[in-house]
Amino acid sequence: MNATKAKPATFLDTNFPVFTTEPHKVADLSAETVRFGRKELELALIEMPGLASLREEYKGKFPLKGAKIMGSLHMTIQTGVLIETLVELGAEIRWVSCNIFSTQDHAAAATVAGPEGTADDPKGVPVYAWKGETLSEYWWCTLQALNWEGGPNLILDDGGDATLLVHLGAEYENSGTIPSPDTATSDEHRIILKTLHAVREDKGDNFWRPMAANIRGVSEETTTGVMRLYERVEAETLLFPAINVNDSVTKSKFDNIYGCRHSLVDAIMRATDVLIAGKKALVCGFGDVGKGSIQSLQGQSARVSITEIDPICALQACMLGIDVVELDESVADFDIFVTSTGNKDIIRLEHMLKMKHNAIVCNIGHFDNEIDMAGVEDLVAKGECEKIEIKAQVHEFKFKNTTHGPNGKGHSIIVLAEGRLVNLGCATGHPSFVMSASFTNQTMAQIELHQNAEAYGKSVVVLPKHLDEKVARLHLDKFGAKLTTLSEDQASYIGVPQAGPYKGDAYRY
Numbered sequence: 244m245n246a247t248k249a250k251p252a253t254f255l256d257t258n259f260p261v262f263t264t265e266p267h268k269v270a271d272l273s274a275e276t277v278r279f280g281r282k283e284l285e286l287a288l289i290e291m292p293g294l295a296s297l298r299e300e301y302k303g304k305f306p307l308k309g310a311k312i313m314g315s316l317h318m319t320i321q322t323g324v325l326i327e328t329l330v331e332l333g334a335e336i337r338w339v340s341c342n343i344f345s346t347q348d349h350a351a352a353a354t355v356a357g358p359e360g361t362a363d364d365p366k367g368v369p370v371y372a373w374k375g376e377t378l379s380e381y382w383w384c385t386l387q388a389l390n391w392e393g394g395p396n397l398i399l400d401d402g403g404d405a406t407l408l409v410h411l412g413a414e415y416e417n418s419g420t421i422p423s424p425d426t427a428t429s430d431e432h433r434i435i436l437k438t439l440h441a442v443r444e445d446k447g448d449n450f451w452r453p454m455a456a457n458i459r460g461v462s463e464e465t466t467t468g469v470m471r472l473y474e475r476v477e478a479e480t481l482l483f484p485a486i487n488v489n490d491s492v493t494k495s496k497f498d499n500i501y502g503c504r505h506s507l508v509d510a511i512m513r514a515t516d517v518l519i520a521g522k523k524a525l526v527c528g529f530g531d532v533g534k535g536s537i538q539s540l541q542g543q544s545a546r547v548s549i550t551e552i553d554p555i556c557a558l559q560a561c562m563l564g565i566d567v568v569e570l571d572e573s574v575a576d577f578d579i580f581v582t583s584t585g586n587k588d589i590i591r592l593e594h595m596l597k598m599k600h601n602a603i604v605c606n607i608g609h610f611d612n613e614i615d616m617a618g619v620e621d622l623v624a625k626g627e628c629e630k631i632e633i634k635a636q637v638h639e640f641k642f643k644n645t646t647h648g649p650n651g652k653g654h655s656i657i658v659l660a661e662g663r664l665v666n667l668g669c670a671t672g673h674p675s676f677v678m679s680a681s682f683t684n685q686t687m688a689q690i691e692l693h694q695n696a697e698a699y700g701k702s703v704v705v706l707p708k709h710l711d712e713k714v715a716r717l718h719l720d721k722f723g724a725k726l727t728t729l730s731e732d733q734a735s736y737i738g739v740p741q742a743g744p745y746k747g748d749a750y751r752y
């Protein structure tokens with residue numbers, strides 16, 4: 244009698260093998276979806292002069308030859324242009340999205356097909372991403388992109404999830420134990436621990452340390468990911484050098500501000516079709532993203548207020564005629580709520596219970612812990628609130644025990660993208676031109692790490708200012724901007740090199 248062949252282990256509740264042999268996994272690799280994606284990649288490149296210029300500058304030189312880059316960054320059309328720029332510069336790539344709702348499926352398909360391939364004969368890069376992943380599928384995708392013959396030697400991260408998985412994996416292998424999923428502090432934390440247990444069962448207890456040792460560095464895209472890196476420097480647990488791309492001026496003072504100015508109301512309108520003009524809108528946090536979000540809402544003539552903890556940012560708001568309010572006291576006054584703090588527990592259940600009927604609630608920060616989604620989902624589980632899907636990433640939460648809704652019954656709130664970043668969950672994120680500046684910094688950071696990672700030790704650094712100014716220069720022609728030339732005499736008068744950098748490191752743009 245044949246011994247029954249042991250069924251390969253499946254990964255958590257996904258029914259996927261823990262490690263797949265599939266070269267990619269996307270929602271739809273049909274010819275039409277690939278065509279649509281390829282066309283949008285072509286159009287996007289024209290709007291991404293920084294990346295186009297780097298492709299030209301490094302044509303035939305392959306500065307990233309030998310680089311094996313694992314990318315965890317929203318799989319959008321703009322990211323597709325970044326990926327194909329890195330490939331043109333010589334890199335090998337494996338890619339996932341850094342959010343369960345942010346993938347644009349046609350971008351994923353077109354990136355798998357590649358410029359020389361087709362839906363039937365894909366010649367692009369391995370992408371494991373689709374819009375609407377479950378959390379288990381999300382971490383499965385991250386694991387597949389890291390699982391590479393000989394391992395990746397660079398990471399390009401947005402929010403730090405890929406960096407986190409490698410660090411936790413190596414840490415627990417060193418300590419000899421992986422905490423039980425029962426000790427988890429959230430659903431996502433539980434899934435991460437289960438991921439690490441599944442890997443150990445499948446690959447033993449020396450899978451992550453060799454991978455971590457092979458990784459020469461990471462470039463981090465966003466504020467929250469950078470915060471996590473500095474926490475590791477503080478705790479002396481950072482395993483490899485990191486370049487903080489977010490704090491390039493041509494990233495955070497453009498993407499975080501003008502990108503959100505463009506994409507916040509785009510998302511609210513696509514999700515709800517609500518008139519924003521005249522409505523009272525509250526933005527929690529008045530940093531770069533908060534400033535862009537306020538401008539976005541003001542562009543639609545909303546009446547805007549902010550909350551802040553930082554007196555300097557609060558004073559900036561006052562100077563712009565924006566009210567600075569305290570959420571607990573004013574929650575019932577607003578029609579639209581946007582969190583942009585990079586912090587957690589900003590809008591809590593007690594706030595939701597006091598909100599106007601059909602108030603719109605969304606987050607544009609990186610993670611979904613700014614809004615207490617776990618708290619409101621818990622109320623749904625208890626039967627005290629009904630969750631109604633209006634359409635994908637748009638839900639009505641109908642409270643049963645409040646009395647200020649229609650006919651004195653329970654009120655509702657409309658939550659977008661389930662509390663995840665709304666501009667990528669309910670729209671397509673920032674426009675190509677803005678992402679061009681961010682991704683030109685990313686490409687420069689990857690080249691710097693590939694060429695000089697060991698020079699940085701286990702630290703977090705920012706790209707030098709002359710590269711920041713180079714990124715800005717690469718984007719001026721598109722606007723027909725004409726720079727003034729600084730004379731030698733003027734340069735010495737203000738004490739800067741004639742060719743720049745034109746500002747000191749302490750300068751605040």
Ligand code: NAD
Binds near residue numbers: 532664
């Ligand atoms: P930032 O540090 O410049 O701004 C955050 C602001 O929130 C700060 O001014 C801080 O004082 C304030 N804040 C913190 N805790 C608060 C609280 N409890 N109440 C009120 N205000 C509080 O950061 P940023 O660059 O604006 O990024 C904010 C978030 O947005 C981060 O998670 C970042 O990763 C993310 N981000 C998202 C996008 C996007 O496209 N969705 C783009 C860039 C950055």
Ligand code: 3DD
Binds near residue numbers: 317321672678
């Ligand atoms: N982000 C916003 N729009 C994006 C797009 N179209 N493609 C990729 C990523 C995009 C998020 C970025 O702003 C990222 O830099 C961040 O979160 O800071």
